[in-house]
Amino acid sequence: MLILTCPNCGIAADETELHADGQAHITRHGAGASDDDLETYLFMRNNPKGVHFERWRHVYGCGKWFHAARCTMTLEVFGTYPAQTLEPPKELVAKIKKKRPDWEGFVK
């Protein structure tokens, strides 16, 4: 079971109250992009065993989007943070690095 604290309303929400929307911080290539860029945007995703950054929506609650950093293997949640950002907060990255020294760091 996964419990994520929604940074918009402060509720520690159960996974069943949330909607998962996959990898966070992807670059949106649109009209005019090269075929390779568009393919990357549409189909290519990281699939790490370990630290992962994701988009979630508090669908049965406040209805807002947010970001979460968690481990895909242990389900350990490192933290959640607002949706209005292009990359995870530095403090969160530092916290994860401390817990997982072998982690390669945030890569877009």
Add this chain to the structure above:
Amino acid sequence: MSNAVTALNGAKYSGLIDIADAGLMGMITLRGDLASAAMAKVVKSITGAKMPKPRGVETAGKGSVAWMSPDELLIMVDYPAADAAEAKITDALSGQHHLAVNVSDARAVFDLTGDHLRDVLAKGSPTNLNPDALPIGEVRRTRLGQLAVAFWFTDESAAKLVCFRSVGDHVFKWLANAAQNGSSPNFHSDMR
């Protein structure tokens, strides 16, 4: 003028808890900048209540106001007062980005009472129903079974629950089933 009827049409059930149609209630969804002075002022003039803190419910003489999200309130007034309240909001916030809709007939409202209230709700919602986690006067938007609901305790053995009108009958039956005598896990009620 048509005769307004609630989704539950006066339904009642008595078991572990008492479940009752709360009757017609005026409800306005108001979205916009909750930090704006104009919004606080119009909310106060309609309900008498102050702007709630995140997840809070404030009640005063003329109504209640519940915090639903960082940019959404649910304003509750007497049923016949809802249209006028909506018009008042639209007037007070003109020129300011906002949305006010009378949703009175789009919702079903339940009055729930009894000592096993937290146990019954915990059967269908992943909410932490410990009184420390969900104190009186704090609203929780969540799911009950598979349906979106919001509920808040008005005292330790009384709560209001709101859901969409179209699923009101289902939620009533769901609650009645969960409230059958002899079926309490006695978790929260034993801690009282």
